[in-house]
Each structure stands twice: as C-alpha cells, then as structure tokens.
Amino acid sequence: MKITLRLLSFLKPYMGMVLISILTGSATIVSGIGLFGASAYLLSMAALQPSISILQVAIVGVRFFGLSRGILRYLERLSSHSVNLQVLSGMRVWIYKALVPLAPARLQGYQSGDLLTRVVADIDTLENFYVRVFAPLVTAFIITAGMGIFIGSFDPALGGVLVIGLLISSLGLPGGLRVVSRQAGGRLADLRGRLSGEVVELSQGVGELTLLGHIGQKVNGILMLGAQLGEAQMRLSQWSGLANGLLIFLNGFTVYILLRIALPLVEVGRLDGVGLAVIILGAIASFEVTAPLIPAGSQFETSLAAARRLFQLADTSPVVTEPDQPLPIPARKDLSLQHVRLTYEGREQNSLDDFSLEMTAGQRIAIVGESGAGKTSLIQLLLRFWEKSSGQIRLGGVGLEELKPEEVRSQFSLVPSDGWIFHGSLRENLRIARNSAEDDACWKALSLSGLEAWAGKLPAGLNSIMGERGVNLSLGERQRLMVARAILQDAPIYLLDEPTNGLDSITEQAVMKTLLQVTEGRSSLWMMHRLIDLEKMDEIIVLSEGRIIERGTFCVLMERQGPFRRMMELQREMLIER
C-alpha cells in the first residue's frame, strides 16, 4: 500500500491532465452505454409504433453517441499517454538525482552494467502503470458507481446486482488471477532465468564442451529446461484462459440475474418493456470497462516489484556525507595521508591498511601493485567516493571531511583507467571537463594529448559524434581523450589511475610521454599496473593486499632484492600479451 501511494505521488504534478484522461476515459464508456441504451430505447419504443416525432430525441441520441464515442476515445488515449510520458520523464530525473550521491560507493554491485540496466528497465516497466493499471481501475470505479445509481433508479436490487457483477469482474477476477497464478508466474520467471544462464554457458563454452564430449548432454539439459518452461507457460495460460472465460460468463450471468429480477417487476407493472431493454443493453455495454483489467493484475504486480526495487535503491543513505559548515578550499595543495585504513562494508579484509603518504606540491609519486592491491581504493578516498575507516587525509592541512566533496573533486585532474565516453559530439565529450572551454582550448588540449591529427581527420571535427553509433575510438584514442579531459580540467593535482591500461606497448610509451610532459611541475599521483617510466618518479610505493610492502626511489628499490625488483624481472619475461 505504501509503495502504491508513493508511486501515485508521481502523478501529483500532472493532476489536471490525469483528471482529463480519466474523465474522457469514463465518458468513452458512457458513450458506449448511451449508444446501446438509446438504441434499445429507440427500438423498443418504435416497436409500439408511435408517431415518429416521439422518437426524434432517441434518434439524435443514438447518432450523437455513435459519433462521440470515437472522438472521446481518441482524446482519452492522447491525454493518458501524455500523463504517462510526463510521469516517465519525471521518474527519470528523480532516479538520476537519487543515484548521484550514491555513486559509485553504493552502486558497487550495480557497476557491472546488468543491474543498472535493470534500474532503467524498471523505470520502463512503470511506464505502463498509469495507462494499464491506474486509469482503467479508476474508470471502472466511476462507471460502476454511475451504473449503480442509474440502474438503481429503476429498482435498487437491479442496481445492486450490476454493481456486484462489475466489482467481481473488475476487482475479484484480476485479483484472484494474480493470487492463483503467482506461483506459476514465479516458476516461469525462474525457469527463464535458468534457461538464459544455461544458454549463455553453452554459447560461450561450446568449444570446450565439444572437446570434452559433454555438449550433447548440455543441449539435452537445455531442451529439458525448455520443455519445463513450456509446461509452466501452459499452466499460466490455463489460469488466464480461465479468467477470460469467467469474465465472459460473469458478464452474461449478471444479465441473467438482472432478467430474473426484472421480469417479475414488469409483471407487477413497476417496470415496462422499454425500461427492461434499456437496462439490459446498458448493462451489457457497461462491461466493456472490465476487459482491460484482467491483464492489469499481473501488470500491477510487476509494477509494484519494480517500484519496490527502485524505492529501496533511492532510499539508500550515501557513504560520504557533506559537512554542515564546509571550510573553504585551502590555498596550499600539499596532500597528506596518515595511517589510513579502508574496509569496505561486508568485507573482513582491509582494502587499505596503515597507508601513509606525504606529497608536497610539484612531486611525482607512483603507487605500484597487482590489481586488487588497493590502488583504486586510494583514488576512491581522494575523490570522496568512499569514506576512510580510520586515519587522516588532509589537503593543505585541512581534513577532507571538512570540505565540500564537490570542491575536493575539483582539486583533481583525473585520468581514469576506464573513463566513460558519452554518446555525443567530441566537443561535448571534452567540455564535460570544463563547461566554459572554447574551441581553441579544446584543440589545444587535443594537441597536447596527441589527438590533434586524429581529430583533424574526423568528418565533422569537434562536432563528430562519439561512442556507440558514432566514431569508434581505439583504446589508445580513448585513453588520450581522457588525458585531454584532464588537461582541460586543469586542476592542481593530477590523479592517474592506470592511465595506460589496455594499450599496446608502442601506444603506451607515447601516452606516457604525453602525460609526463603535461604533469611537469605539478603534483601527480600515478597508479601503475605496468612498470614503466618509474625512474622519473620522486617516490615509488609498492602495495600488496592494501599494505605498503616497500617504498623508495627507483634506484634504491632496484638495488634491494625485494618485491619490486621481482616484479620488474617477471615483467621482463613477458613476450606479448593476448
């Protein structure tokens, strides 16, 4: 109930349009009832062969309802879809705003893409909530009440029977269907998921499965799952077929009861044949309102599940909180980390443990280690994406937690290892680093990052569209674009997170050369996976499992027969990567 109410609160800003769509929706049904009621009146009066003038009103009525119904339906569909789109657009902005403070710490599990895809799919699912669930239900209530009063005015018992018939069809049947088919529906979803997993395994592992002689068994397993899926689907269709059959039956049965009650009334003269025809045909027409509600039951269920997931996500509290009274960013840009520890929630192992580092302005420091050693965690802390578990991180002598997170981030020019290229022009992808950047500045950054020649060859220069369906960037170009962004950002401290990740050795050397030039005379912190150009660093810190195991200058570390030296030797043995 709570979730439903919260879901409905998204409709609030568009109440006017909601009202129009429900009114036109109800009026459409009323027109249908009017058409048949008036026709029934016309025919049954005409059967008594009166003068034609008596029938004029009825004829006009029939023609009017015949015309109005189509037009009202058109208006109803337009207004309800308008509400839908507005709600959807509102929800998109809402979920985005809710996720901003949560990224990336609270979205760890979501980062894989699959779960974010589900967030978007959930929003799309809710698209149907208004048009398919809410509006038809409200319309059904309005029509039920109206018909109850109208038919009840002939005789209360007749009104009562019709109301009961309509209520059972519009609430009881969909509700009942939802309850009985929940298990079959759940089983269907479960089987579908398992089938999907098996099929992915098959298509990825087809080579080894063939070689190991296991493929026939695998295929048989999938066929069996498919057969079970078919059975589950059949079972579900039994239920929905039952519901649709019952709907037709209920519609007719209501008419049957109405006839049984009405005939004695005619006999005693409390109702005439004309009224009887109007009541029966009107009642039949009113059942139109129940037809869209059968599928609404399961729609409602999936909408609720989607809403529950979204609300739960949106209600998550962020990891990093803003200070109530933030201090201004200090003028000095020295970075100092003392005994910093970071333990991610739900994990026992420290991702960073007793990490200390002093970086005065203009220094170059490299941090090396295998993936998982804690390099990324360090970046997360500096960018205020995560909160340290203990220790001190200071910028110019002020603790990071006393500064506004956004302002802290503005102090770093980041070259990420997996930066995101947005679907948009090259200019947009650059100006994302600095909104005010003129074309001149963009070209300068491109030239510094070694992309000038590449950009010059693009069909539309800075207007060329990047990303999917646009210009495809090679890994090297992608990484250089990240460098160009960092240059445009022009923040006091450069953070380089495995900046040559995924590059071949020639491109790697070129990108490193560029980076070393750009960061000349500035503070820069280098997270390195491949061990190159380390002799140009003021200090090298070797991390393993979150702990510092060695630190010093290149020469010192090379002389010592420690872990760093062993890493260098292992790298030397490499011929080529995949």
Next chain:
Amino acid sequence: MNLDSRLLVQLRRAWLPLILTVLSGLAGGILIVIQARVLSQVLAGVHLSGWDLSKAEGSLEVFLGVLAGRFILTWLGETSAVKISVRVKEALRQRLLEKIERLGPVSLTGERSGEIAATLVQGLDALDAYFSQFLPQVALAGLVPLCLLLAIFPLDWVSGLVLLLTAPLLPMFMILIGGSAEKMTRRQWGILSRMSANLLETLQGLSTLKALGQTYRAGEKIRSVSEQYRQVTMGILRVTFLSSLTLELVSTISIALIAVQIGLRLITGGMAYEQALFILVAAPDFYLPIRQLGQRFHAATSGVSAARRIFEILDTPEAAPSTSTLPGKRFRWQAAPFIQFQNVTTRYPGADENTLHEINLELKAGTVTALIGPSGAGKSTLVNLLLGFMAPAAGRILVDGFDLLEYDRADWRKGIAWVSQTPYFFQGSLAENLTLGGLECSDRQIRQALERVGLGKWLASLPQGLQTQIGDAGMKLSSGQRQRLAMSRAFLRNPGLVILDEPTAHLDVRGENDLLDSIQELCKDRTVLLIAHRLPSLRLAQQVIIMQGGRIVESGSAEGLLEKSPILHSMVQGYRGTLQ
C-alpha cells in the same frame, strides 16, 4: 523463402492445437449468435407478448447453457493458442541448439555468442505474440463475423449489407493509416528506447560525471531530453491514434446507422422487434474480433523481427564439414601423434580473405612447439584446425601420415586436452567439473591431478573437498585457479595431444613460476602446441614458431631465435620496460 510463409511452415508441429483454437473460435461465434437470439427473444416476449418469468424460463436456461459453453470455449481457445506457440518454440529451440552444436566455437566468438543467447531466450519468447495471439485472431476475425453475417442477412439484408460493406473498411483503414502509423510507431519506439539508452548511459558514466563535477548539468540534460522526446512522441501519437479513431468511428457510426434505420422500419411495421433487437445486440460482436486483430498486428511485428534473427542463425554457413556427412574412420589413440600441416590455407565462412596462408608445419611426436604472435596472427585458427572445429580451405593436415578429415572427429577429440585462457566450468561440484565428458577417475586420481598443478593445499582448505560447488552460483575462482583447474583436467584426460594457452591475465608475483613446472610435467612425452606469452616457457620448446598476419614468419630453436630473430627481439624489448 518469404518470412511469413517460413513462419507458417513451423505450424506443422502444432496442427492439433491450431485446429482446436480455430474450432473453439468458430463454435464461440455460433454461441454468440444463439446468445443474442435468446436474449432478444426474452426481451421481445416481455415487451410485446406479455411473457412472465415462467414463460421465459426455457429461454433463460438456454441462455445459461450458452454462457457455460462460451466459458469453456474461451478457456480452451486460449490454452490451445498458447500451446501452438509452445510447440513451435520447442521445435525451433531444438533446431537452434543443434545449429549451435554444429557451428562450434568458430562462428560463436565474442559478441555473437551473446546475441545468440539472447535470440534463444528472448527471441523465442517474442514469437508468442505471433503464434498465440496474432495467428488465432486472424482465424477469429474471419470466422466470427461470418457467423454473424449468415445469421443477420436472412433477417434483414439492409443491416447485413451495412455490416458487409463496412467490414472491409476496417482492414482497409488499418492498412492505409496503419502503414504510416506503423512507421511512426516504430520511430516512437526507437525514440523511447533511445531515451532509455540515454538514461542508462548517464547512470553508467555517473562516476566520471561526478569526478568532473558535471552532475547538475547531466540531470538537466536528462530532463530536457525527456521533455523533447515527450513532445516529439506526442506529435507522433496524435497521428497514430487517428487509426484507432477511424476504426472506432466506423464501427460505432455503422451501429448507430443500423439502429436508426431498423428503428424507422419498426414504426412502419416493416420489421419484427425481436429481429431488430437481435441485430443490435449482435452488431458489436461483429466488429470486435476485427478491431482486436488490428491491436494484435502491432504485437506480431516484434515476433516477426525476432523470427528474422532466428532464421538468420539457422542459415549461418558452417565452417567445418559436419560429421554426419562424413562417416569417418575410427581413430585409435596410442601414443603422441605426429602432426603435419601441408600448405594449409583457411578462410572463415563469409569472410573475403584467407586467415592462414599456406602454413607448413610439423609437430613431431612427443615434442613441444611454442607459438608466438600478436592477436590476429592466426594462432586461434591453428588451434581450431587441430580441434576439428574447422577444416582447411586448401592443403591437408596429416596425423601419423593420414588426413585428419578422414577420421571420426569425436574419436580424435577424445585424446586432446585443451587449456584455454578462459576455461569453462559449469554449475556443479569440483569433481564433476574435472571429470566432465564421462571420464572415470577415482577421487585419489583427482586429488593427485590437483596436487600436480599446485592446488593440493587449496583443496585441503575446502571443507567440502571435491564436492565443493563451483560455477556461477558456487565458489568464486580466481583466474589463476581456473587455469590450474583446467590443467588438472588435462592431466586427468591423459591426452596424446596437448594444446595450451599460457595464462597472461595478471602479472602475479607469487606462484607464477610454479605453474611452469606443472606445464613442463604435462608436456612430457606428449605432442604439445603451446601458445607462449613468457620467456621461460619458450625454453620448454624444441621448436618455436613466430606468426604474423596468418603466416609463419620465423621458426627455429628458442636459443637460436632469441639471439638472431629481430622480430622476437623487438617483442621482448617492447615489454621489458625501462630495465636495462
């Protein structure tokens, strides 16, 4: 063959439910006529002939009976309609799976494997709309109106004519407006999906946006993009809904027309009240199935496009000649085989260029050949040839002097162990995974195999030992562990030929060198093709081959090449970094 007819051919697997669906639709149509008849009889009897409840009782009973009949027929119709698509999907699923089995890994690389998996699950489900909704509705839209026309014409040919003349208007308008509306709807769907893609992209790039301080602007962009799309979509809907407006108008106006003209003839006594009522009650049921057909037509189009993808996969050309066409000699594994490539040239199906160019190569029995080359050099094609996943376009591969193509491939594969960079483990216990393919090994042998690859301690640390569940829902394995498990599987198979892709995933300081000992042991007395990535493993090889662009550019002993080969020299330099 035309797509629709290709889809319809699938129905031969589902003729029984198809007939049931159509028959229950037809019977339903007849019951609708009877129901309208009985109802008008009662209303007319009460109105004009002074019937009371007892007189009407008989008709009311028939009415109830008709209701029960319609209930059962609706139920039956819907379940058998679903059965049609379940049957068709089962048949197509089987054909797709068999096709995948025949295609093998050669045509199923990377993105394509994801696409195929999606087609096998979501693609097949999309056929529901076509087979269980659209197709039966075509029958209903033909049969039910026909029943009603047959009942109405003898009573009043004028009303019958109105219905008969307006009926074709519906599909005509549907096609007329529907054609352009269809395009617009598709455009609208395109727009909606692009809007979702935009949101997804922004969410995926949220960390980047945050790091760059652009979250506010991105939020504004989502708002403006959604708003813009809303306006465009509304513009489109205004037109597309016109089609439903026309359909609605045609049916309601003609009902109104019929009502008024029979009303006027009632006054003059030109018609009986009971018949007039019957026509009025029956008229909406005349239009209903045709209108529903229009609604389901849209849903069917998604099924048709899914079918297109399904047939595309089924029509994919296959790389290797399938075993069924070649009976194949039995291959008996005895010792390590001697393998010769003679002028082997390959081309992938559908490709314009050859992948391998006239490869000549000998893998001497019981020796190790190391293969080096950048990605795209043709290393995996060579592996695919050896595994029998593809056949040479020209040239021959000889095993102990006989053409590999003549042997039964299942027999041949039995003696091969292949350790890939991404070994496959399914949902199941450790023991099951290691003895995949019906290997019969004792627990002791499995333990030994695990110890040989340095996983003895790890195994001892597992509380459930060999019964530990691995795979997606089971224990997480590191890439190093996966590699070692694949090697222990290779030991258990006791192969004559070993194909091994050396792990490069991580520059792991600890333990990387231990693996080399296991590799060495696995290579003993076997014919081995080793795709090498590191210098030490090169020293295991009696022969080193360097490939580039589908050709063997250099070959010789490791020592010789390291000293003289400029290519190998530059490869090593590229990865040495700055250590001098």
